[in-house]
Amino acid sequence: MSEELTFRKAKREDLPRISEFRKTFFKYNPLMRSYEPEYYEWKCYKNPILPGEMWLAEDGDKIVAIKNVTPKMMKALGNITTVAEMGDTFTHPDYQRRGIFTTLSKAARESIINKGISLIYNIPNKDTSLPGYIKKLNHVPVPIKLRSLVHIINSKQPLKARLRSRLLASAFSPVIDTVSRAIFRIGMRGVTKSDVLIYAEPGFPDDINTLWEQVSNNYDVMLVRTKDYLEWRYVTNPDTYSILIARNRDGAILGYMVNKISLFESIPKGFICDFLTIEDDPNVLKKLLSTSLRDFYHRKVSRVSVWVVKGSFYDRILVKLGFLPHAVAVPLMCYKNELGSQIVSHAYRWHFTLGDSDGI
Ligand SMILES: CC(C)(COP(=O)(O)OP(=O)(O)OC[C@H]1O[C@@H](n2cnc3c(N)ncnc32)[C@H](O)[C@@H]1OP(=O)(O)O)[C@@H](O)C(=O)NCCC(=O)NCCS
Known part of the structure; x- marks a missing residue:
């Protein structure tokens, strides 16, 4: 394990390596959806709203963590706005608890916010990523029962x-x-x-x-x-x-x-x-x-x-x-920026389905 890790937005040619890396985590949501390179190609490059982004942490030429942000349109409190879902959150077991997920999430979030995204939501794994979203990333639960x-x-x-x-x-x-x-x-x-x-x-x-x-x-x-x-x-x-x-x-x-x-x-x-x-x-x-x-x-x-x-x-x-x-219960969260703070201030009427997550 070298001291210097690189954090960067993935390119198209990284997708096969990302797919291989993702498959090493099969026990998390096994086979509910594809993890093949063409899935990531579809997710990032065919999105009609804005391109999605995969982010990587690398140790030399070895991928040690990934993160995705997928833009979507949302009707939120009377306005139609561009939002993004954060997903594909994985850090190699040998590299966990070194702040990699935190750094990668912040980089991906900043990049997509700079493209005009007004809200970021996610459905974390309750036992693994949820505590980090709360403690390190200022994500908060949406006050509805999904x-x-x-x-x-x-x-x-x-x-x-x-x-x-x-x-x-x-x-x-x-x-x-x-x-x-x-x-x-x-x-x-x-x-x-x-x-x-x-x-x-x-x-x-x-x-x-x-x-x-x-x-x-x-x-x-x-x-x-x-x-x-x-x-x-x-x-x-x-x-x-x-x-x-x-x-x-x-x-x-x-x-x-x-x-x-x-x-x-x-x-x-x-x-x-x-x-x-x-x-x-x-x-x-x-x-x-x-x-x-x-x-x-x-x-x-x-x-x-x-x-x-x-x-x-x-x-x-x-x-x-x-x-x-x-x-x-299914934990639905969002980043507490301006719109995020408004959305979590009240138990608004939500419609949210399995397909609104990238898990299926
Ligand atoms: C969840 C995961 C991505 C975290 O990656 P990581 O790079 O180790 O995370 P970080 O080092 O940035 O951790 C940030 C904080 O999150 C919390 N955290 C991280 N892993 C945790 C775990 N397994 N259990 C409880 N809290 C955890 C801690 O508060 C941690 O801060 P601390 O180390 O200062 O206490 C990684 O454990 C993983 O890939 N797990 C298996 C796959 C998975 O469950 N992915 C989530 C799917 S939504």
């Missing part, structure tokens, strides 16, 4: 892994799965007669912007979900997402949902990454959910995860349909 909900579809495989017994898993899983399905079915009563039609689409239609204009009025803070952004996030992304669009019988757009399946220890898990629906008819969300769950079921998914703001319209419906809160 939670992860889980719906069991097929509990046999995960039970087998947890109980280490095929016999016990075979005995308990039919009961768990039946109860989970029954609660969902009760919550779905009357929905089949509703006028909502669901279409699986390869991309986002132009009138997604109308939906955004309409629904964004219900919230004080949320990422801008216009066609440009959604196409970049879920269609040009090297990973595969499925897109559902809800319309009424006259063809008017009512909502969308974006889903993904990832393998965990060879068991497929489902993720409801993103959604937005009109809120005067709960059947829109319910129909999107039932179509999604049917697809997850056919694709042998064990359980489905979704992030939702506690107490929101979406949260209430998901809980009624048998989605169970995960014990650990």
